[in-house]
Amino acid sequence: xxxxxxxxxxxxxxxxxxxxxxxxxxxxxxxxxxxxxxxxxxxxxxxxxxxxxxxxxxxxxxxxxxxxxxxxxxxxxxxxxxxxxxxxxxxxxxxxxxxxxxxxxxxxxxxxxxxxxxxxxxxxxxxxxxxxxxxxxxxxxxxxxxxxxxxxxxxxxxxxxxxxxxxxxxxxxxxxxxxxxxxxxxxxxxxxxxxxxxxxxxxxxxxxxxxxxxxxxxxxxxxxxxxxxxxxxxxxxxxxxxxxxxxxxxxxxxxxxxxxxxxxxxx
Amino acid sequence: xxxxxxxxxxxxxxxxxxxxxxxxxxxxxxxxxxxxxxxxxxxxxxxxxxxxxxxxxxxxxxxxxxxxxxxxxxxxxxxxxxxxxxxxxxxxxxxxxxxxxxxxxxxxxxxxxxxxxxxxxxxxxxxxxxxxxxxxxxxxxxxxxxxxxxxxxxxxxxxxxxxxxxxxxxxxxxxxxxxxxxxxxxxxxxxxxxxxxxxxxxxxxxxxxxxxxxxxxxxxxxxxxxxxxxxxxxxxxxxxxxxxxxxxxx
Numbered sequence: 001x002x003x004x005x006x007x008x009x010x011x012x013x014x015x016x017x018x019x020x021x022x023x024x025x026x027x028x029x030x031x032x033x034x035x036x037x038x039x040x041x042x043x044x045x046x047x048x049x050x051x052x053x054x055x056x057x058x059x060x061x062x063x064x065x066x067x068x069x070x071x072x073x074x075x076x077x078x079x080x081x082x083x084x085x086x087x088x089x090x091x092x093x094x095x096x097x098x099x100x101x102x103x104x105x106x107x108x109x110x111x112x113x114x115x116x117x118x119x120x121x122x123x124x125x126x127x128x129x130x131x132x133x134x135x136x137x138x139x140x141x142x143x144x145x146x147x148x149x150x151x152x153x154x155x156x157x158x159x160x161x162x163x164x165x166x167x168x169x170x171x172x173x174x175x176x177x178x179x180x181x182x183x184x185x186x187x188x189x190x191x192x193x194x195x196x197x198x199x200x201x202x203x204x205x206x207x208x209x210x211x212x213x214x215x216x217x218x219x220x221x222x223x224x225x226x227x228x229x230x231x232x233x234x235x236x237x238x239x240x241x242x243x244x245x246x247x248x249x250x251x252x253x254x255x256x257x258x259x260x261x262x263x264x265x266x267x
Numbered sequence: 268x269x270x271x272x273x274x275x276x277x278x279x280x281x282x283x284x285x286x287x288x289x290x291x292x293x294x295x296x297x298x299x300x301x302x303x304x305x306x307x308x309x310x311x312x313x314x315x316x317x318x319x320x321x322x323x324x325x326x327x328x329x330x331x332x333x334x335x336x337x338x339x340x341x342x343x344x345x346x347x348x349x350x351x352x353x354x355x356x357x358x359x360x361x362x363x364x365x366x367x368x369x370x371x372x373x374x375x376x377x378x379x380x381x382x383x384x385x386x387x388x389x390x391x392x393x394x395x396x397x398x399x400x401x402x403x404x405x406x407x408x409x410x411x412x413x414x415x416x417x418x419x420x421x422x423x424x425x426x427x428x429x430x431x432x433x434x435x436x437x438x439x440x441x442x443x444x445x446x447x448x449x450x451x452x453x454x455x456x457x458x459x460x461x462x463x464x465x466x467x468x469x470x471x472x473x474x475x476x477x478x479x480x481x482x483x484x485x486x487x488x489x490x491x492x493x494x495x496x497x498x499x500x501x502x503x504x505x506x507x508x509x510x511x512x513x514x515x516x517x
Contacts, residue, residue, distance in 0.1 A: 008371025016359050085355035089416075092319055093372035094345035 009103025061184025075154025152244025407438025
């Protein structure tokens with residue numbers, strides 16, 4: 001495992017991110033748009049209004065959303081790398097496929113974490129949520145672990161989908177279901193048994209739940225804190241991270257698409 | 268003794284039912300300037316990708332710089348430079364950042380990479396443009412940067428897959444001069460694929476590839492003499508029974 005190569009891949013992700021002003025701006029503004037509009041709407045139908053202000057309730061979910069867009073989309077940039085040819089250059093470097101997968105995932109983790117921490121500092125003061133040092137530390141751990149798990153998952157998706165056109169499909173069939181079944185906007189325990197079972201297959205659900213443990217500990221008894229044990233959240237995220245990384249490394253090793261495509265064109 | 272820089276034995280690759288490369292026996296000597304001539308779809312890129320460990324052979328075996336391309340894939344990749352047909356630069360990074368990114372992927376420590384990058388930028392005429400994004404470079408300069416990056420880790424064998432494709436005649440000529448200088452200075456083995464006969468002409472030896480098969484192999488002079496013709500174009504016609512380039516529709 002070449003540490004230098006991993007650093008190089010991460011450094012490139014950072015340079016690219018800070019050059020894409022629009023992407024930075026969107027990732028920082030998006031959660032506040034949700035806070036204002038979705039927050040206002042859902043607050044009117046939220047049954048727990050006497051117990052907790054809805055905007056405060058959705059803060060952990062919004063942080064989870066920042067992590068998801070930040071790290072999942074960063075890892076999905078591998079699709080763009082393939083189109084631009086950069087991936088081929090990386091594949092011809094004398095490094096293992098697992099090194100590439102690790103570098104890409106760590107880059108995505110760093111981006112997801114940075115964005116979530118930036119949004120978090122503003123968001124928590126806006127909704128007046130003061131979890132204390134232990135809570136903040138746990139929230140940070142939750143953000144890092146979720147970024148890692150979602151980054152690995154994004155890379156796996158990128159290794160599977162072949163073109164940018166499929167990107168929209170990913171948004172509709174991965175990102176939105178993941179968000180709505182994560183507990184970000186409403187408690188998942190009230191969903192029917194079938195949907196509730198799907199929640200356990202959703203990495204974001206573990207991340208949001210861990211964030212609720214960290215930030216909404218005071219409302220646990222009222223039913224608005226974490227809904228699963230902390231240990232399960234951590235184990236779930238770790239499992240998704242490891243499985244995603246291993247699978248993505250395997251799939252990246254089979255990048256025969258380039259030459260194969262050339263031969264399709266010939267016939 | 269000089270080992271073969273590239274050695275292929277019965278090398279072949281199928282894509283499903285398509286036989287991209289049938290059965291290739293080839294030996295390229297250390298320091299040789301080797302041309303791989305054939306029309307589009309002849310199997311040139313497939314061969315390069317097989318030798319560069321990007322594809323797994325369906326049959327046969329190959330060694331590059333003494334390493335088995337399947338068993339010792341990492342060592343093989345460490346010993347070669349590969350310039351792909353289409354540019355593989357990151358357009359959002361600067362010239363220098365692209366080289367630095369590659370230096371890290373090739374595990375070159377900063378104190379080795381920095382002087383090497385400066386040297387290559389000078390050699391390839393990119394010194395003044397080093398802080399520009401690749402997006403802002405003309406095609407010829409991008410190609411030069413692609414090649415500079417392929418040379419960064421001082422490979423023993425440099426693969427150039429149709430390096431002049433898409434360049435205007437002037438950029439093509441200056442790239443060509445650059446290659447000649449590079450070879451004279453380093454004694455590097457160069458494996459060049461092309462469908463232009465004029466690019467195969469200065470090669471030490473030329474392999475003519477058609478439909479996944481080796482049609483002829485030798486120095487340009489030998490090939491012409493053996494076929495009793497004046498140009499490599501006619502060699503291709505004599506050996507395969509059809510012209511190298513389809514007559515253009517215009």
